[in-house]
Each structure stands twice: as C-alpha cells, then as structure tokens.
Amino acid sequence: MSLMTGPRKNVTQRAAGPVIAPRHRSRLRRAVKWAFLVPAGAYVLFAFAIPIIYNIVLSFEQTSPATISHFTAPFAGLSNYTTTLKDPIADSAIVRTFSFTVLSLLLQFLIGFSLALLFNLRFPLRRFARSLILVPWLLPFLVTGTIFKFLFQLQAGAVNQILIDLHIIHQPIGYLLSPGWAYVTLLITNVWLGVPFFTVLLYSALQDVPAELLEAARIDGAGPWQRLTRVTLPIIRPVIEVVFVLGFVFTVKVFDIVIGLTQGGPANSTQLIATWAYNLTFQNFEFGQGAALNTVLLLIALVAAPLYIWLNRETLRGEYL
Amino acid sequence: MRPKTRRRLVAAAASIAALVALVFLLFPLYAVLVASFETNSQLFGASTYSFFPSVWTLSNYSTVLSQQGGHVVSSLIIAVGTTVLTLAIAVPAAHALARYRFRVTALLVGSLLIAQILPSIVIANSMFLVYHRLHLLNSYTGLIIADASYAVPFGILVLRAFMLGLPGDVIAAARVDGASEWQAFARVVLPMSRSAIITVALFAFLNGWGDFIFALTLLNGNTFEPVTLSIYTYLGEFSQNWGQAMALAVFAVLPAAMLLIAAQRYIAAGLTVGSVKG
Secondary structure, eight states: OHHHHHHHHTHHHHHHSOOOOHHHHHHHHHHHHHHHHHHHHHHHIIIIIHHHHHHHHHTTBOOOGGGGGSSOOOBOTTHHHHHHHHSHHHHHHHHHHHHHHHHHHHHHHHHHHHHHHHHHSOOTTHHHHHHHTTHHHHSOHHHHHHHHHHHTOSTTOHHHHHHHHTTSOSSOOOTTTSHHHHHHHHHHHHHHHHHHHHHHHHHHHHHTSOHHHHHHHHHTTOOHHHIIIIIIHHHHHHHHHHHHHHHHHHHHTOOHHHHHHTTTOSTTTTOOHHHHHHIIIIISOOHHHHHHHHHHHHHHHHTHHHHHHHHTHHHHHOOOO | OHHHHHHHHHHHHHHHHHHHHHHHHHHHHHHHHHHTTSOHIIIIISSSOOSSOSOOOOHHHHHHHHHHHHHHHHHHHHHHHHHHHHHHHHHHHHHHHHHSOOTTHHHHHHHHHHHHHSOHHHHHHHHHHHHHHHTOTTOHHHHHHHHHHHHHHHHHHHHHHHHHTSOHHHHHHHHHTTOOHHHIIIIIIHHHTHHHHHHHHHHHHHHHHHOOHHHHHHOOSSSOOOHHHHHHHHHHHSTTOHHHHHHHHHHHHHHHHHHHHHTHHHHHHHHHHHHSOO
C-alpha cells in the first residue's frame, strides 16, 4: 500500500527529469521484457520440445542397447511402427485405452454430476462433505493403485469381505487374477480417483446457474427433470465440455495406477498404451519400438489439442494491462 | 407447514446420500490407516478381513522409519526442489506474458496448453537417453527438472490469468515513480500475486511429491529413491508385506494432506481471484 501512495506525487517530476535516448531505452526495455521469458523458454525447449522431437526421431531409428550411448542410430524406416503395431499386445492395448477412457469418462461424469447435484441441495453435512470429497485427490496415483491392490486382493481382501458379508457373493473373487476382473478393478480405481475432479468443477458450475431462472421455469410448470435438462444443462454446457476434454487428457495417459495395481497383468490384460510403451523401452530396451508406440499415444492425446485450445480461446487473447 | 416438512425430508435424504458417498470415497484411506497398525499375519495369513482389528501394533512404523526414513527425506528434497524450480520459471514468465505485448504471445500460450496435454511417458522415454548422455540420470537435478514438467505450464497459465486481473495503474505508477521493470515486478507484482503463487507452489509440491513415472524411469534406485518408488519396489521384493507397505503409504499421503489442510485458505483465495479477471 505504501507503494501506491508514493508514485502519484512524482508524476510531474518525471516529466522534467533527464531523458535517455529513446531508441536505446526501448531496446533495453525490450531486452528486459524477453529476459523474464528466458528461463521458461529454455525449460520448454529442454523438457518438452527436445524430448518430443527426439522421441519422433527415435521411432524411425534402429536402436539397440549398444546405441544408447549415441544420439543417433541407423535409419529404420517404418519398421518400428510395423513391428509394434503388428504385435497383438500393442493392438489390444490401443483398443483397451479407448474403451478404458470412454468408460472412465462416462462413469466419472455420471457419478460426479450426481454428487454435484447432491451438494447443490441444502443439508446439514454439506460443507463438511464437500471438503472431504477432495481427499482422493491428495494421494499420489501410485499409492492409490497400491491401496486398491490391497483392497481387492483375493485372500482377506476388504472388497471380498464386504460382498460376502452382504451375501452378494459366496466365494471370494480373485479380482486381480482374472483378466476381465482386473480390467474392471482398474476401471473402478480410476473412477474413484477422478470423481472428485468432476464433482468440484461441475459443482462450481451449478453454483453459477441463476436461481431466478430455475424459479421462473418452476412457475411455468417445469418439473425437476425438465428444469435439469432444459435450464441447468444448457447453462453449464461450457463447463461440461471443459471437464470432458481435461478428463480425456488425464485418462489417455494413465500410467501410475496400472503399475501400482496390476503392472499390466494378468497376461497383459490391463496394459494400456502408456504402460506397454514403458515395457518396450524400459523392460525390453527396444527404444525405437517404445518411441513408435509413444508417438501413437502422442497423436491420440493431441486429438484433444485443438479442442483444448479452442476452449481456452479467451486465455490466448488475454487483455493487456 | 407442508413445504417445510418436504424440505426437511429432502435434507435428510441428501445427508444420507452424502454419507454413503463419503464412505465410498474415504473407506480406502481408513483401510490403509488400519492396515498400517496390523501385523502381516493379521492381513495376509488370516482368512477374513477385519474392519476393526482387536490387536494393534506399531511395529510397521518402527520398521519403516528405520528402513525408509531416507526415502521420505528424498521425497521432500524432490518436492521442494520442484516447487522452487517451478516458481523460478513460471512467475517471471507469467509476468511478462501478462504485462507486455509480444507478437508471439498467443503462440507461446498455445504451446503451454499443448505442453499440459503431453503424456509424461512420452517425455520420459527420450529424456532417459538425453539424461544418459548428460549424466543426469540418478541425480536430484535431473529428476527435479523432469518433475517440474507437470507444474510449469499450469503455473504460467494460472499466474498469468491472475496477473492479468491486477490493477495496471498501480504498476504503471511504480514505473512512473522511477522503479525499473524489475523493481516493479519484484516490489509490486510479486506481493500482489501472493495467493496465486501459493496455489502454484502447492500444486508443484504435490506433483513433485507424488511423481512416480520419472522416478521409475530416470533413477535406478542405487543412489536415492522417493517414497512412491520405494512403495513400488517394496511390494515387488516382499510381495505380501502389506502392513509395512501401508505404513509407508501413510507416510506418502500424510505431508501432502497436512499441507493441503493448512493452506486450504490460500487455494480457495488463489482460485477465486484467478477466475475473476479484473
């Protein structure tokens, strides 16, 4: 605040003050402007641009453990792509990544939106519950995967115990031992993890729906369902779009929870593109093939880019001070 | 009278529904906490799962503290380093992108949005080879640089949105008063952006703390490892030693949880002010 009162007095002083050659000053000013951006520029180059470009280069190279020490390896044409994509494990990982993403987003949206509607009602526990719902967000994703591995274990597992106590099942199920169940468990884990994100964003959107509009619709005879579909949903649509795009971006790159929960097993039944690319590179040391599959993942993730940028178009324009 | 009883019924039903939802969301954490106080024979040798064990033990914690204390310290170094690096990069960049008119502003902001989308495993794959050549594998420096990739684009975008909302005449007045561009940034913009900076710092800390991909790919475990990696290797080596693994998981969750509870005020402040542009 002291800074704010100071400057006003000096406005006249400055007009009479010494003048530095304007051209020199503007060049200096431009240099200062750019100086603020230098660390970020260097970082983006080193941590994003170079790895991405190098990954694409690698995907066209004939790599081997011997070439790790060199930056270049013999040109391989498309062979990394053909080898990788002919592999049934990679194919099913790609299909699985799609189904996993679609199912995750649908379930996260349905549960998240229901919870957002719930918290939008007035009830005593509301504030307390709303702050606690964030908790799954706090956990490192690998820890989440590990916790669910513990909950879903065959012997003395909590989930089996609950279902047996409720007489829903009679024999414990080996969730992480059968391919189908392992996929379902992975899906449940990811939904659990993502619901808070959907709930929080959709809840804040619901808060912005004008109460008068809902009241007017009610007076006009609209029931709760009609008010939801004809008033609320159209108003919060922009937020729904943002949530789905962000959710897509998060879900296609899911890695930690798979490693923590199943490591891609049993029999590669829970491999996603990201985990299989990791296997190719860091378990089989096929850097070229890993890079080829990573490029596929990159292309899939970038499908969201135009949409994401369009949703942020206001940010791009940005008003200046 | 009628609408009132109806409202009460709705409130009661909503409370019950919220309670059920919370049980689903919080039970896993309860299970972790309980398991961390149980012996392995209770957890794995038993044929049934007990929701509230009759015998509690601290042995998991004493084992984990003596064996894994160093990993907690490593995680702290990584998280603090990630926070410092993120702020050092993001704060000045956000200031420049908010205050000055660059011909390339839209391009730069657009590439930051794309950087947020890039999957970490794609970066880790080729970063491993680059680091191998630069001798950055198994180093805090290398891992911190990689871990900052989560928060740098987010940080620049959030801080820029916040700074666009700052009153421009205050900065202009400081300049008129004779402050240099740098002084105007350090003495006016920085203090006014405090809440947004804390938000970004928290985000960066949690990302550095929770990172697993880069620790898994850029470290071989012989020099140091963060808690996330040690939970993973721990379960790999002693595959059913759940009690100790869960005690370690409590350590992995605790600092992040404490930080978020202590600083919740700043997060709320930072996010609200950030979204309401001046």
